[in-house]
Amino acid sequence: EAQVTQNPRYLITVTGKKLTVTCSQNMNHEYMSWYRQDPGLGLRQIYYSMNVEVTDKGDVPEGYKVSRKEKRNFPLILESPSPNQTSLYFCASSLSAVYEQYFGPGTRLTVT
């Protein structure tokens, strides 16, 4: 089954404790992206990657890091999480055109 998977689905952590949210796709997609979704603000792009070893900032990259060492994986790293990073996070992938994005099921992160 073609899909984007994220782990963990739910995470509660404390300020400053480094964490990684994994994202994997099995569709051989070139493009991958991370979004955060907050009430009233919609989906905002954090980082995106056009291919292995090629990443770039989206609209809200502060406090996040990413890496793309393999085509299928695109982990999101929070080196020192803060409460304002409490949010619902989505990973997405796309073969080419921007409108064909496939989203993962989401990761709900709470930073206390």
Place this chain on the structure above:
Amino acid sequence: QKEVEQDPGPLSVPEGAIVSLNCTYSNSAFQYFMWYRQYSRKGPELLMYTYSSGNKEDGRFTAQVDKSSKYISLFIRDSQPSDSATYLCAMSDTGGYNKLIFGAGTRLAVHP
């Protein structure tokens, strides 16, 4: 002012009603317009895609774009309880992967 404005709702309608969902935008360079549907606790999924102005129909769904008014709409005919979800509009200027801007989403509830 946000680039894309979308009424958050909630919008509650009886089964069988015609639903109209709308977004306005300020960037006249937007050319690609999308509607995503997001069920509770799920990632968004692409519902409709249109390029430039005009209408596009797919079953019970019709997407309209009026670039002169900077206004897009999604119509749902014969609405069903299974249509209950949050509907997100999204737009892009170049179609480039890093340029997708989402509205905040409208929550729709269709009651039997």
